[in-house]
Amino acid sequence: MAESVVLFVVETIEKLLVDEAKFLWAVKGKVEGLQNELKLIQCLLRDADAKQEQAVREWVAQLREIAYDAEDVIEQYILRVAPKKGQNIIKAYACFMAKCTCVRAHEVGIKIDGLRSNISNLRTSMRDYGIQPPKEGECERKRASTLKHTYAHFEEDFVGREDGIQVLVKELLKDGEQHRVISICGMGGLGKTTLAKKVFAHDKVKNHFDSFAWACVSQEYNIENILVEILVQLIPDRIKEIKKMIIHQLLETLYKTQKQKRCIVVLDDIWTEQAWDGLRNAFPIKDTRSKLLITTRNKKVAEYIDPHYFPHEPQCLSHEESWVLLKKRVFPEMKEITEHMKKLGDELLEKCAGLPLAIIVLGGLLAHNEWETVHRNINLHFSVKNDLSNALALSYDDLPWYLKPCFLYLGSFPEDVEIPANRVLRMWIVEGFVPPDAYDEERGITIENVVEQYLMELVKRGLVQTRLNLNGNIKTCRLHDVMREFCVIKARQEKFLSFHNIQQDNEREGSYSSMATEVESTYKAWRLSIYMRKIGEGKVTPRLEQIRTMPHVRTLMFFQYGKTTELMWQQVQPIFINCKFLRVLALDDLDCVIGNLPKSVGDLVHLRFLSLAGSSINGLPQSMGNLVCMEFLDLRMSKDILVSMPNVLWKMRRLRYLYLPYKFDIKERFHGGRKKLQLDTLKNLRTLRNFSLKKCDVNDVGKLTNLQKLNVLDEKDTCSWTEGELSKMSKYSHSCKLSIDGIIEKLPEHTSLPQQLRKLVLINSELEEDPMPILEKLNNLVFLMLGDQAFKGKKMEWKAAEGAVPHLSRLGIDQCPKLRMVPSHVSTYNGGGEIFKEKEKCNPREAVLIRKMWTALLEEVAEWWGPGGP
Numbered sequence: 001m002a003e004s005v006v007l008f009v010v011e012t013i014e015k016l017l018v019d020e021a022k023f024l025w026a027v028k029g030k031v032e033g034l035q036n037e038l039k040l041i042q043c044l045l046r047d048a049d050a051k052q053e054q055a056v057r058e059w060v061a062q063l064r065e066i067a068y069d070a071e072d073v074i075e076q077y078i079l080r081v082a083p084k085k086g087q088n089i090i091k092a093y094a095c096f097m098a099k100c101t102c103v104r105a106h107e108v109g110i111k112i113d114g115l116r117s118n119i120s121n122l123r124t125s126m127r128d129y130g131i132q133p134p135k136e137g138e139c140e141r142k143r144a145s146t147l148k149h150t151y152a153h154f155e156e157d158f159v160g161r162e163d164g165i166q167v168l169v170k171e172l173l174k175d176g177e178q179h180r181v182i183s184i185c186g187m188g189g190l191g192k193t194t195l196a197k198k199v200f201a202h203d204k205v206k207n208h209f210d211s212f213a214w215a216c217v218s219q220e221y222n223i224e225n226i227l228v229e230i231l232v233q234l235i236p237d238r239i240k241e242i243k244k245m246i247i248h249q250l251l252e253t254l255y256k257t258q259k260q261k262r263c264i265v266v267l268d269d270i271w272t273e274q275a276w277d278g279l280r281n282a283f284p285i286k287d288t289r290s291k292l293l294i295t296t297r298n299k300k301v302a303e304y305i306d307p308h309y310f311p312h313e314p315q316c317l318s319h320e321e322s323w324v325l326l327k328k329r330v331f332p333e334m335k336e337i338t339e340h341m342k343k344l345g346d347e348l349l350e351k352c353a354g355l356p357l358a359i360i361v362l363g364g365l366l367a368h369n370e371w372e373t374v375h376r377n378i379n380l381h382f383s384v385k386n387d388l389s390n391a392l393a394l395s396y397d398d399l400p401w402y403l404k405p406c407f408l409y410l411g412s413f414p415e416d417v418e419i420p421a422n423r424v425l426r427m428w429i430v431e432g433f434v435p436p437d438a439y440d441e442e443r444g445i446t447i448e449n450v451v452e453q454y455l456m457e458l459v460k461r462g463l464v465q466t467r468l469n470l471n472g473n474i475k476t477c478r479l480h481d482v483m484r485e486f487c488v489i490k491a492r493q494e495k496f497l498s499f500h501n502i503q504q505d506n507e508r509e510g511s512y513s514s515m516a517t518e519v520e521s522t523y524k525a526w527r528l529s530i531y532m533r534k535i536g537e538g539k540v541t542p543r544l545e546q547i548r549t550m551p552h553v554r555t556l557m558f559f560q561y562g563k564t565t566e567l568m569w570q571q572v573q574p575i576f577i578n579c580k581f582l583r584v585l586a587l588d589d590l591d592c593v594i595g596n597l598p599k600s601v602g603d604l605v606h607l608r609f610l611s612l613a614g615s616s617i618n619g620l621p622q623s624m625g626n627l628v629c630m631e632f633l634d635l636r637m638s639k640d641i642l643v644s645m646p647n648v649l650w651k652m653r654r655l656r657y658l659y660l661p662y663k664f665d666i667k668e669r670f671h672g673g674r675k676k677l678q679l680d681t682l683k684n685l686r687t688l689r690n691f692s693l694k695k696c697d698v699n700d701v702g703k704l705t706n707l708q709k710l711n712v713l714d715e716k717d718t719c720s721w722t723e724g725e726l727s728k729m730s731k732y733s734h735s736c737k738l739s740i741d742g743i744i745e746k747l748p749e750h751t752s753l754p755q756q757l758r759k760l761v762l763i764n765s766e767l768e769e770d771p772m773p774i775l776e777k778l779n780n781l782v783f784l785m786l787g788d789q790a791f792k793g794k795k796m797e798w799k800a801a802e803g804a805v806p807h808l809s810r811l812g813i814d815q816c817p818k819l820r821m822v823p824s825h826v827s828t829y830n831g832g833g834e835i836f837k838e839k840e841k842c843n844p845r846e847a848v849l850i851r852k853m854w855t856a857l858l859e860e861v862a863e864w865w866g867p868g869g870p
Contacts, residue, residue: 006042009067010035011432013074023078026105030112034070037116041123044131045401055129059122064495066122068526070115072552075581075606077108159325159356161195164314168199171310172264172291173208179310180285183302184295186314188482189357192295193268195314199293200266209291210261211235217270218416218481220531223247223278227254230282234263254282258290267294269416269481273304316354323349325356329363329462344375351378357462357482361395364461369398392486395461405433406454407463408496410479411487412529414559418467418476423611425451426632426657427584430608431555448686497527527555555584560591576600582607589614591638602626612637613659619644622667625651634659636690650678658682660690662713679704689713693721693742702728708735714742721745727752735780740765741787750777763787770796781805785812 013035017024024031041063171182184192199205200214213233215226227250231242234257245253257263265283270276283292285306296302302309317325326349327337337345348366352358365374378394399407406428413419428434428451439447455474458464463483469475479487491497528550556575569590575582582604588611595618602623610627611634618641625648633652636659637643643661658679666677679688680700688704689711701710710729712721721744729738732754739761746769747753757778762771766789775784784805 006038006045006063006067009071010038010042011436012071013038024074027077027108027112030109031074034112034116034119037119037123038067038070041119041126044123044126059126061495063119063122066115066118068552070112072581073108073111073115159317159321159328161191161198161314164195164312165198165202168195168293168312169202169204172199172205172293175289179308180288180290181292181294181302181306181309182312183299183305183309184293184312184314185299185302186297187355188297188485189355189480190314190316191356192314194356196266196268196293196295200264205264208262209264211257211263213263214266214268216268216416217275218414219271220414221275224250226279227251227282230254230265231257234258234261234265251282255284259284259288261290263290265290265292267292270294270296270301271298273301276301276305317356317359318354319346319349322352322354322359325359326363326366329360330366341371344371348375348378357480360462361392364463365395365398367460389486392483393490395463396486396490399461402433402435402438403454403457405431405496406451407458408487408491408494409433409527410464410477411484411491411497412527412555412557414531415481415484416478418478421455421466421474421477424477425455427609428454430584430631495526497529500528500530526552528553529557529559532558532560551578551580553579554581556582557584557586558588558590560589573598573600576604580604580606584609586611587615588612591616595619596644597621597624599623605629608632608654610634614638616641618642620646622646622648624648628652628654630655632657635661635664637661639663645677647677650681653681654684655682656684657687658685658689660688660692660696662690664692664695666695693725698725698728702731705731705733707732709737710739712738712740712742724748729754732756737783739763739785747771747774750774753778756780759783761785761787762790764789766790766792768793772796776805778805780807782807783810784808787812787814790814 013031017028017031017035045060045063168182168184171179184196186192200212206212211234213230215229217226224247227247228242228245231250231254232239234254235242242250242253258265267279284290292305294302294305299311299313302311323345326345327335345366348362348371349359352362362374362378396404396407409428409431410419410424413424425448429447433454434447434450439445439450441447452474455464455477459466459474459477463479464477465480466474466478467476488497488499492499556579558572572587572590576598577600580603583606585604585607586609591614597612597617597620599621600623602621602625605626606629607627608629609632610630611632613634613636615637617637620635620643624646628651630652631654633649633655634657635643635645639662641661641663643664644667645661645664646667649655649658660677666675676697677695678700679685679696680703682704683706685704685707687709688707689709690713691701691710693712693714701707721740721742726744727748729736730748730752733756735756735758736754737759738754738757739759741763742765744762744765744767747767753774755778758780760775760778760781760783762785764787770793771791775781
């Protein structure tokens, strides 16, 4: 872990020497000397990380502080000598040369010499202790070999429990009054959630109940959010109405729904009696055909919910079942087990004591190491049977150095949150977790490819759970609650991450552990996760003062529970002034009346990642143009808000992902006399969402030659896309996706569309001519969605001739009641189609599958726009 920190600082210094050479010339020699000193100690840390001695841990902690201090010193120097906003650069240099260069360079030189001396002394001490660097080239080979791995679809492995499934299903199908609440109880890591998923998806259960809902409660929860989540699943046709309900309406509606329909609701991972108190009035226990299935570690919680509940306590796996699960993790394909491996495996499994999570983690270790090595080392970690935390520690210690920060970073997110994979992967990129020699854009190995492999590696090792999209790619990831507890503790030990929980009311929801209730003030915090809650009188605990003045913080993520107050926002704003070194800032879902983003955001010149998704910000300052290091910018504020934007995004030439607001206007100050948003300089852009023909220049689209995903979103009746405008995208030579929500006069010929187009979504297009003669010639098209009002002509004819759209595998058609037939190899759902209505009448099981597939398809479409989109 410490090696990762030093590596990132070395690379940051290298980038600064290149990008900021004009400001560093006075101290260039000192900076290069510091960089070399860091490189000398870097490889020592690979051996140090494997040692558990207290002396080594103390040296690593000291070095971590030194590395970050080095970065701070250099970047602070640049901030002080760089020309200020509005200052003429020639005059700035003159002032710099005449007044302050020598003084500041001397000050920095002294600080750097002190840091170099400290590093040198540490290096000597570590060598004297016996810590040695690895052999030349060993590190590079290990990293390169990781990138060659490819993995099949990841699913949760399930072994045994067949009897338990049958018992639970049988109990759920009973309509008597005896058991309305059914509980799966047991310790963490026993597989309660996996068992509940199997029961929830069982054919007999699907055919018996009318509506289905699943909600995870956990230690950190919000009652209102849980109620909305359940209701949206039970009565999806009332989503808009549900989202406007206040809490007593939610409780009443959920109660009545379960009385009127036969529903099954799963409350996964409910910890406390207090959590049930907040939900109690939504669940009828008597005179209902609905059932409630809960998973909990605490049997008392189940008794509190309903003294007459049906209890089920899964047992640990037998030795034979443990072997089956282990083989699934170590050998996805059948492989013969030698007698020697059998002997070692027997002894290793005995340590796991039949606990599924421990076996899965053990499997991850055995898949990447010699069995003898694991057998030898596991005895150092296990003092007693079933010591799960030690098993997790062993698995963490076995991670390659470049995966450790990626794993710890997942601890930033709240418990049981489904983390969008794309989001966390981009965060890893901007955090600098991928060394430059791990990817090669010219050879087609992108940095995105590398972080995807990093995530797959963590999944393969059993450390991360995932949910897949229709393509079989990872859509979301999460940590098992036991795994997250370990991750959080380790992140604090490594001084990698800090937590702050802003809540101090009399009705505390949940019992979140003490590790997250206060800011760790004993050391510098470089990453902070802040959990914001509205408290009784609408105030925020004054402890937020502690994090306002942490100038060293690099990453700030805010997570809110319930409505945000204006006071919360006021207490957040000083961060823009004090935290000058920020690289990642996530201010999602701040839904109070905020107004404009402060001008001081323009002082965060190191910012690489900024997300304002779902927030109520309605104006961006001109100073946003200072954020020239930006790589990921999400401006998808609340869909109902019109955002006033300056025309400065063209300055962010490093941008790879840009999500524009759903509705926006350009401020009067134009660049070069242009009245539309200028984007043509963003040559690195991979994804562009919410492009507006009215507010943006369509000519810019053709110049973005690295663009892979384009979403077009225009208000109805404001303008139409012409053939010529659509053909601007014909130059894209790589695999790409295109989605358009807006009127299209006519599709251009297929030769004027991207030839590598793989996904196409058309909504509100109002096409009058049959698009199929053009679309059928797109040989690489895999996904086609014709949404509401996509076609308004009289006849759209599908000629499934041989060779037409050969790769099309998913087709979505909305509101086409006369659709009769589709190609047999295509997974299709037609919202309102007669052939599918007939299937729903005669085959409930098939109807469930159709609805499930349609929901997944819509989810994939929604991902392109994000929260609040079409």
